[in-house]
Amino acid sequence: xxxxxxxxxxxxxxxxxxxxxxxxxxxxxxxxxxxxxxxxxxxxxxxxxxxxxxxxxxxxxxxxxxxxxxxxxxxxxxxxxxxxxxxxxxxxxxxxxxxxxxxxxxxxxxxxxxxxxxxxxxxxxxxxxxxxxxxxxxxxxxxxxxxxxxxxxxxxxxxxxxxxxxxxxxxxxxxxxxxxxxxxxxxxxxxxxxxxxxxxxxxxxxxxxxxxxxxxxxxxxxxxxxxxxxxxxxxxxxxxxxxxxxxxxxxxxxxxxxxxxxxxxxxxxxxxxxxxxxxxxxxxxxxxxxxxxxxxxxxxxxxxxxxxxxxxxxxxxxxxxxxxxxxxxxxxxxxxxxxxxxxxxxxxxxxxxxxxxxxxxxxxxxxxxxxxxxxxxxxxxxxxxxxxxxxxxxxxxxxxxxxxxxxxxxxxxxxxxxxxxxxxxxxxxxxxxxxxx
Ligand code: S3P
Numbered sequence: 363x364x365x366x367x368x369x370x371x372x373x374x375x376x377x378x379x380x381x382x383x384x385x386x387x388x389x390x391x392x393x394x395x396x397x398x399x400x401x402x403x404x405x406x407x408x409x410x411x412x413x414x415x416x417x418x419x420x421x422x423x424x425x426x427x428x429x430x431x432x433x434x435x436x437x438x439x440x441x442x443x444x445x446x447x448x449x450x451x452x453x454x455x456x457x458x459x460x461x462x463x464x465x466x467x468x469x470x471x472x473x474x475x476x477x478x479x480x481x482x483x484x485x486x487x488x489x490x491x492x493x494x495x496x497x498x499x500x501x502x503x504x505x506x507x508x509x510x511x512x513x514x515x516x517x518x519x520x521x522x523x524x525x526x527x528x529x530x531x532x533x534x535x536x537x538x539x540x541x542x543x544x545x546x547x548x549x550x551x552x553x554x555x556x557x558x559x560x561x562x563x564x565x566x567x568x569x570x571x572x573x574x575x576x577x578x579x580x581x582x583x584x585x586x587x588x589x590x591x592x593x594x595x596x597x598x599x600x601x602x603x604x605x606x607x608x609x610x611x612x613x614x615x616x617x618x619x620x621x622x623x624x625x626x627x628x629x630x631x632x633x634x635x636x637x638x639x640x641x642x643x644x645x646x647x648x649x650x651x652x653x654x655x656x657x658x659x660x661x662x663x664x665x666x667x668x669x670x671x672x673x674x675x676x677x678x679x680x681x682x683x684x685x686x687x688x689x690x691x692x693x694x695x696x697x698x699x700x701x702x703x704x705x706x707x708x709x710x711x712x713x714x715x716x717x718x719x720x721x722x723x724x725x726x727x728x729x730x731x732x733x734x735x736x737x738x739x740x741x742x743x744x745x746x747x748x749x750x751x752x753x754x755x756x757x758x759x760x761x762x763x764x765x766x767x768x769x770x771x772x773x774x775x776x777x778x779x780x781x782x783x784x785x786x787x788x789x790x791x792x793x794x795x796x797x798x799x
């Protein structure tokens with residue numbers, strides 16, 4: 363992969379109206395469920411980031427015709443629950459944990475073998491969390507000795523059986539992978555989670571005509587239900603909007619409007635956390651895109667103050683902690699994050715990567731096993747390493763709004779996994795960003 367460096371000059375502020383690209387979680391699921399449905403579905407607002415393109419390529423490799431009618435507009439010709447074909451080669455899912463964990467569940471239930479591979483980061487990430495429950499359902503999956511990809515999946519002789527599974531982690535990827543397997547497994551498949559995780563799979567399955575028995579922290583399906591084609595309109599991704607929320611929130615005097623942002627309650631932890639830090643965020647024009655709530659977010663800059671982040675908010679803000687760490691660095695006093703050990707097994711070890719970068723900027727940021735203690739202060743300039751993690755890169759880019767000298771951020775090519783066009787959009791809103799490489 364080519365080296366990409368962001369150089370972001372200090373100063374500036376965000377203003378105007380911004381529409382960030384489509385939601386990553388919903389875009390993956392739209393391709394998956396539309397592929398498994400009977401009939402044609404159209405997807406509008408699809409995220410053309412590399413992660414979702416990996417999912418699209420994988421389904422094409424299994425015989426699904428997907429027409430890209432315009433940049434973000436797809437027509438998916440569903441093949442039905444039993445219409446996928448054996449791929450000719452290993453399916454390369456790049457950097458995408460969501461593709462890998464959800465597709466492991468789906469592919470474990472097919473009557474053909476498949477192999478899932480990924481890039482260096484994805485090949486380090488834990489897969490036992492999805493492989494264990496699927497094996498309990500009868501799946502035949504081989505991993506490396508470290509329980510990582512490549513994953514070699516064989517057709518299970520006699521098919522899968524439903525289970526009632528208590529997941530040790532609050533993970534929508536695990537829950538969703540099991541539910542997809544459950545569409546094929548004999549009888550009922552149920553998942554319980556320690557904290558409720560995002561529920562896009564449950565909502566979208568319903569939109570495709572599947573009965574799902576779900577409540578916060580629990581979801582179940584019964585097999586044998588066909589999926590009916592359904593059009594999907596994808597909201598703007600609250601996780602991508604977060605970098606703009608952050609930028610507006612940390613510069614007093616800014617005012618920014620973010621349009622069409624998904625505000626599914628399992629994703630809005632970041633709004634709650636920033637508000638508790640003193641941020642001024644209004645939800646305007648609340649409405650629905652299909653089964654998903656959306657709103658326009660108005661963010662005004664104010665002085666922020668440090669807080670103890672309530673651990674019950676962690677699952678609902680799990681992808682937003684890199685940005686929350688930057689908010690903490692710009693706030694008065696100390697912010698303490700606990701109960702967030704999952705951050706260590708994301709695209710990078712996000713606790714370490716953020717604390718290293720913040721320290722390089724002159725901020726006191728103490729990494730803890732399950733979180734961090736960050737004391738707000740003056741940010742100098744520095745070179746920071748994003749560790750190839752899109753969200754680390756974008757968080758430090760926005761931090762430059764409050765830095766005293768430029769911030770140089772290394773290894774930023776993976777910003778394209780979730781947010782193609784980030785640098786241009788951020789520049790148009792007021793960030794002084796230059797992209798090298
Ligand atoms: C996702 C679930 C989350 C999140 C990831 C997307 C999904 O992961 O971090 O970016 O689309 O299901 P976990 O399920 O591992 O928490």
